[in-house]
Amino acid sequence: MRIAVVGSGYVGLVAAACFAELGHEVISIDNDVEKVAMLQRGEVPIHEEFLPELLARHRSQKLTFSTDLREAVGQSQAIFIAVGTPATEMGDADLSYVEQVSREVAQAINGYKVVVEKSTVPVTTSEWIRRVMLLDGADADQFDVASNPEFLREGTAVEDFLYPDRIVVGADTERCATLLRQIYEPMTSGEYYQRNNIIPNVSNATVPPPIIVTSAKSAELIKHASNAFLATKISFINAVANICEAVGADIKEVCEGIGTDARIGRRFLNPGIGYGGSCFPKDLKAFSSVARETGYDFRLLQEVMAINAEQRSRFLRKVRSALWTLKGKKLAVLGLAFKGGTDDIRESPSIEIVKCLRKEGCEVRAFDPAATERAQEVLADSGISYHRSPYEAAEAADALLILTDWPEFARLDLPRLKSALTYPIMIDGRNLYDPAAMAAAGFIYSSVGRPDVQASIAKQNGKPEKMAAATPEKAH
Numbered sequence: 001m002r003i004a005v006v007g008s009g010y011v012g013l014v015a016a017a018c019f020a021e022l023g024h025e026v027i028s029i030d031n032d033v034e035k036v037a038m039l040q041r042g043e044v045p046i047h048e049e050f051l052p053e054l055l056a057r058h059r060s061q062k063l064t065f066s067t068d069l070r071e072a073v074g075q076s077q078a079i080f081i082a083v084g085t086p087a088t089e090m091g092d093a094d095l096s097y098v099e100q101v102s103r104e105v106a107q108a109i110n111g112y113k114v115v116v117e118k119s120t121v122p123v124t125t126s127e128w129i130r131r132v133m134l135l136d137g138a139d140a141d142q143f144d145v146a147s148n149p150e151f152l153r154e155g156t157a158v159e160d161f162l163y164p165d166r167i168v169v170g171a172d173t174e175r176c177a178t179l180l181r182q183i184y185e186p187m188t189s190g191e192y193y194q195r196n197n198i199i200p201n202v203s204n205a206t207v208p209p210p211i212i213v214t215s216a217k218s219a220e221l222i223k224h225a226s227n228a229f230l231a232t233k234i235s236f237i238n239a240v241a242n243i244c245e246a247v248g249a250d251i252k253e254v255c256e257g258i259g260t261d262a263r264i265g266r267r268f269l270n271p272g273i274g275y276g277g278s279c280f281p282k283d284l285k286a287f288s289s290v291a292r293e294t295g296y297d298f299r300l301l302q303e304v305m306a307i308n309a310e311q312r313s314r315f316l317r318k319v320r321s322a323l324w325t326l327k328g329k330k331l332a333v334l335g336l337a338f339k340g341g342t343d344d345i346r347e348s349p350s351i352e353i354v355k356c357l358r359k360e361g362c363e364v365r366a367f368d369p370a371a372t373e374r375a376q377e378v379l380a381d382s383g384i385s386y387h388r389s390p391y392e393a394a395e396a397a398d399a400l401l402i403l404t405d406w407p408e409f410a411r412l413d414l415p416r417l418k419s420a421l422t423y424p425i426m427i428d429g430r431n432l433y434d435p436a437a438m439a440a441a442g443f444i445y446s447s448v449g450r451p452d453v454q455a456s457i458a459k460q461n462g463k464p465e466k467m468a469a470a471t472p473e474k475a476h
């Protein structure tokens with residue numbers, strides 16, 4: 001199949017590389033001339049596991065890069081729109097890039113094509129795309145508009161694409177559904193998984209994945225509702241973690257107890273400093289706005305967003321209660337991206353926390369395995385220094401804060417860290433360590449939804465002791 005993917009951001013580039021991996025002839029289109037040149041030279045603009053391998057494997061063969069949308073449309077049977085849908089000031093999705101691409105596609109159409117929404121868009125966007133294409137002269141028989149939402153996570157995007165829980169195709173005609181089924185056939189038939197040298201099934205996903213064919217509107221709703229549900233799960237567990245803190249219960253034990261109920265499931269039940277990234281914050285606002293337009297006030301989503309914002313303030317209160325005053329304190333910060341495994345800092349809770357710490361007069365010593373360069377662009381501040389390792393960041397710091405869940409942050413050399421820090425204080429916003437082990441290693445350790453522990457008492461009776469539960473923050 002000949003496929004054009006318009007937009008080479010996280011979703012577009014991964015989709016283009018993965019379609020090529022499945023065996024299709026793919027043209028990746030972007031209007032950013034520099035980015036296209038970079039991709040043509042073999043450079044990889046984003047940090048994404050397995051993406052460099054796929055680009056190297058298929059570049060100049062099954063995968064080409066271009067700025068010429070019209071030519072690509074002329075050569076392709078399916079055109080995937082994967083351009084940005086940023087939030088407007090009102091919170092709804094800005095669909096102007098989608099509209100612009102739809103118009104250009106309409107003008108270049110030269111035979112039956114399927115135009116597929118890959119970007120996250122509000123329900124009824126497919127109808128709008130159809131309408132503008134007709135207005136721009138496309139013949140109604142020459143195209144169909146489909147929705148094929150993506151459920152990939154940054155950091156594991158390639159794996160999520162090739163080993164998905166399900167493939168959702170929203171198509172309103174059989175002709176269109178058939179073409180999309182053909183595109184995913186190497187996966188749904190299981191044929192891809194029999195090949196040699198494929199991208200490994202790291203998380204042991206069930207293959208082949210099922211394909212769910214729905215109407216275009218249902219598929220659009222599936223995407224927004226999935227992200228909203230996952231964000232709700234995170235805010236729910238953060239709220240429960242806050243109750244755990246107040247009563248001295250342990251959120252890890254609570255999660256084990258509720259997550260083993262197959263109806264609830266263990267995944268996305270990790271409490272922390274709240275969700276961030278380019279998807280959940282934007283999509284919750286957009287979904288809430290879509291609901292309002294349909295006449296439904298989705299108050300649950302407002303509360304999910306409010307709990308999420310409060311989670312950052314609660315973390316800052318933890319830092320204050322561990323250090324008393326903040327002005328002039330040196331703090332080592334591990335993690336600047338919105339989560340581990342990515343260099344993306346969009347809507348990163350960590351960046352927000354760093355900004356607040358700076359406002360309170362702290363000196364920040366930061367380390368992130370991939371996001372430093374991007375963070376520097378938005379945190380141009382002489383009070384923040386960037387370091388090459390967690391230990392260098394911890395050097396002479398008054399405390400260490402863990403803000404993203406990079407696997408390497410969960411495997412730190414604790415004696416080395418302790419000797420680098422001025423005080424052995426760790427405030428863990430991602431619950432990467434076991435409190436008892438931290439106390440035994442000589443740390444004063446505070447995390448989310450679990451009792452704080454302090455080393456000094458642990459040393460006396462060989463057991464970590466819970467710190468006074470009624471710190472001002474806990475009493476709140």
Ligand code: UGA
Binds near residue numbers: 150230278
């Ligand atoms: C999310 C969805 O998980 C994907 O299915 C979806 O395709 C994507 O948005 C999108 O719409 O494009 P992503 O934003 O890459 O993916 O990241 P997640 O892994 O979902 O994490 C989002 C945020 O939630 C991060 O800040 C993460 O740290 C936080 N999180 C996640 C928690 O606080 N607790 C959890 O248990 C899980």
